Amino acid sequence: MHEPPPAASGEDGRVSSRGAVPWHALPPERVFEQLESGAEGLTDEQARERLMRHGPNVLERQKGEGPLRLLWRQVNSPFIWVLIVSAVLAVVMGKVTDGLVVAAVVVLNTVIGFVQEFRAGKAIEALSRMVPENATVVRAGDKRAVPAAELVPGDVVEIASGDKVPADMRLVSSRNLQIEEAALTGESVPASKQPLPVEEDAELGDRTSVVFGGTLVTSGAARAVVVATGGATELGRISEMLRGATDLQTPLTKALATIAKVITGAILVVSVLLLGVGLWRGYDLSEAVVVAITLAVAAIPEGLPAIVTIALAIGVQRMAARRAVIRKLPAVETLGSTTVICSDKTGTLTRNEMTVQALWTPTGRYTVTGVGYAPRGELRRDGPPLSALLVPEDVRELLLAGALCNDAALHGQGGDWRMTGDPTEGALVVAAEKAGLGVDEARARFHRLDAIPFESESQFMATLHEDARGGRVLLLKGAPEVVLARCAPDGAASNEAVLEEVERLARRGMRVLAVASRELAETRDTLALEDAEGGLELLGLEGMMDPPREEAIEAVRACHEAGIVVKMITGDHLATAEAIGARLGLHEPGTPGVAGARLGALDDEALADVAERTNVFARVAPEHKLRLVRALQQRRHVVAMTGDGVNDAPALKQANIGVAMGITGTAVSKEAADIVLTDDNFASIAAAVEEGRRVYDNLIKSLAFVLPTNLGLALILLCGVAFFPIQDFGGGPVPLMAMLPTQLLWINLVATVSLALPLAFEARESDVMRRRPRNPDAPVLSHFIVMRTCLVALLMAAGAIGLFLWEYKHEVPDVGHARALAEAQTMAVNTVISFQIFYMVMCRTLTGSLRKVGLFSNPSVFMGIGALVLLQLAFMYVPFMRRIFGTAPLSLEAIGLSVLVGAVVVPAVGLEKWLRGRKDGGPVERSRSRPRSREDEEHTPPPGTHERLPA
Secondary structure (H helix, E strand, O other): OOOOOOOOEOOOOOEOOOOOOOHHHOOHHHHHHHHOOOOOOEOHHHHHHHHHHHOOOOOOOOOOOOHHHHHHHHHOOHHHHHHHHHHHHHHHOOOHHHHHHHHHHHHHHHHHHHHHHHHHOOHHHHHHOOOOOEEEEEEOOEEEEEEHHHOOOOOEEEEEOOOEOOOEEEEEEEEEEEEEOHHHHOOOOOEEEOOOOOOOOOOHHHOOOEEOOOOEEEEEEEEEEEEEOHHHOHHHHHHHHHHHOOOOOOHHHHHHHHHHHHHHHHHHHHHHHHHHHHHHOOOOHHHHHHHHHHHHHHHOOOOHHHHHHHHHHHHHHHHHHOOEEEOOOOHHHHHHHOOEEEEOOOOOOEOOOOEEEEEEEOOEEEEEOOOOOOOOOOEEOOOOEEOHHHOOHHHHHHHHHHHHOOOOEEEEEOOEEEEEOOHHHHHHHHHHHHOOOOHHHHHHHOOEEEEEOOOOOOOEEEEEEEOOOOOEEEEEEEOHHHHHOOEOOOOOOOHHHHHHHHHHHHHOOOEEEEEEEEEEOOOOOOOOHHHHOOOEEEEEEEEEEOOEOHHHHHHHHHHHHOOOEEEEEOOOOHHHHHHHHHHHOOOOOOOOOEEHHHHHOOOHHHHHHHHHHOOEEEOOOHHHHHHHHHHHHHOOOOEEEEEOOHHHHHHHHHOOEEEEEOOOOOHHHHHHOOEEEOOOOHHHHHHHHHHHHHHHHHHHHHHHHHHHHHHHHHHHHHHHHHHOOEEEOOOOEEEOOOOOHHHHHHHHHHHHHHHHHHHHHOOOOOOOOOOOOOOOOOOOOOHHHHHHHHHHHHHHHHHHHHHHHHHHHHHHHHHOHHHHHHHHHHHHHHHHHHHHHHHHHHOOOOOOOHHHOOOOOOHHHHHHHHHHHHHHHHHHHOHHHHHHHOOOOOOHHHHHHHHHHHOOHHHHHHHHHHHHHHHHOOOOOOOOOOOOOHHHHHOOOOOOOOOOOOO
16 A cells, blocks of 8 residues: 655654644644745655655555455355255255246346445545646746646646645645535535635635635635545545445344244254154155255245345335435335435535525515525515615625626526526526516626635625716625625614624525725726725625425434434534524524534534534535544434545445435445435435335335245144055155145245236335334344234134045045045135135234225236236146146035135125234334433433334
């Protein structure tokens, strides 16, 4: 691994260790001294020596696992081994086709898992694509283009608008420099940069004297000195965290592994037991082994993996229609168990479109309605909206000046509005348009003659215009305190009153700009800096913010009703985050949020307490996000994390569900995520959670349907071996078996799957988003599933065994032992399938009657039943099917009797539902939230946040 770039000074004055020098807090001359460089840059010899010492300016790629290792991990699981054994047993017993079907299920699951893991390894590779190929560097006073990979600490680099920053660099000089850092810091607007040092403990987003590798220059130009390259940059730190983040197992993956272990252990134990019972009863060794193998075939749910895969695939399709693209199949189900959603603010909970919402002039306050860049809204002042003709003159002057002292442009086409330029300036243009001021017409009427562009050092912009009389007007906008300092002291409002209004708007989370004007006595076409130094008249204030999405507010409310806590984690300022959080309903107005600086000072236990109790986090760094996710997982939460930037990637990977933005998201965040939203909207996350709960419900319904069949078949064989007489048909004594191995496979692979699949299409139940999140630690084989499985399996076994014995004894005198046995076995299969059909209808809802879901709400149920009836008729009456499966045609009376016995399951399960509902006071299958901890008992959260639904 390459040696990291230098960052601290040793006793000999040379740079020695990484990360010890706060470059942002040092003046440029001190930075040059530390790096042993200067304004003329390094010499070629120095650059070569440092390149050898520190390595190229590239991100290290961790060698991933090879394809064979990935493939082996997909196969090496208990459930897959059970299926492989099942396939081998089916082939051994002569049922090659059924064995190949089971093998195909194994291959399908293996391929899906392999592709998922292979694609997940691409996240770190995507980071390397963020470093540009070339950079403009000063070497020994000469400016030249060199590959960005050859940059070293101490190199002097020039950047300009449109460039991608090639490394972490300390600014030496700049002019109107603005950097788009959203992918790294989460800031919603470009950050202004300047060479002046900042506080040593400044957060990443406040280090205005440093530019970071991988970010984009949106305007201006600068000269800077490289302070970190490769793995020592902020991108490198994130890459390291991304490698260290754990890709957690989903609840479904863990549950299937548990079920596989239980089934495997039970089959081994019971098969050995059955082998012993058979030998004890006098079976030949070969017959006893066949019986044990038959039991294994009966007990293995061969169709379950296919059912799970198809149910998840259906969920993927439904989620895609609701603008959530699933990258990893088990993520569909995991969403249903989510207890906390940690969401980014900009573009997800908000529109990422700065909007003026408040105006202030010396004569009063005004509200501007409407959000986004569409110029649709109204101007209000304590009453009905003001028409364009009734807008007060001072408000018109304020809005007009804000739109003229401005470089942004609004474009509309087909109802779609887009902004060119700075988002803050764009908000001022839209506000003027809402008041009926034609900005394009005004700009033509008040021709701009000259301008002083915004500089981060001066904090204002000034423009010179020609008015209608041919005079000259200076317009100025900027930070309120800067503008006030340039206004005449005898204005219409005192400075104290203005600053008090600024503070009031800031507490509401708004960015505030002040606008002023001045008429110039001379008729000239140039503007000097001295013209903006004083004598201006304050026109007023414009307060703007990136407003919450209306649909996000509703989605947050829906999540709270579902018992899901929503937390906002943003790189924006704390006051803005707190105000947006209150408007979204994340916490009560006035509830404090937590800044990243405080998080960094907390140990793991204290951080877990803060993460549990707080819903708004601001100015967070990538490591803070990662620690917050881990802290919540430590408290047994299932965490969904949203994000769009490189800084979000480690947390996205660590979270149980990583949700990336499809529009604004970087390639890194998308590769690290499980889900990608095509509309970058929080409402789509809530919809995906709803869909995830529906998928889980349907998986539980499928599981509750499938398992009784396997247990019932095992009980049928156990009773036969333990209690049925041994018959001799002339070829020696053989056990009397109620079903043949091929008939068992018919039930497991054909009948069960054709009936279970329609359950995957069940519509969501009405209360799906009014339940608590289920406890992810709770086993899928819950007490309810186990009890229901035993009840239905006993009824199924009793009905099938009873009709088998009745048919066999009834037919032996007329048709002989062989024909009677074939008819009795066919009768037993028919009875089991009749049980399955009626029980599947009862499984459409596990908690109530069919009226709850509607008898005809899922047409696929009747399609599945119809298909199975046709297959079963062929099973009994088509000659080649009878030869394959050893069946015999049955009379209508026998078929009717098997159907009548199968229908017994309807009143039995209906009575069980009723008794369970009375005992528990509600649906048993409603998911339980995690147990309340001591911290929960001590802290009562505000309504709509941590409040859990009543038990």
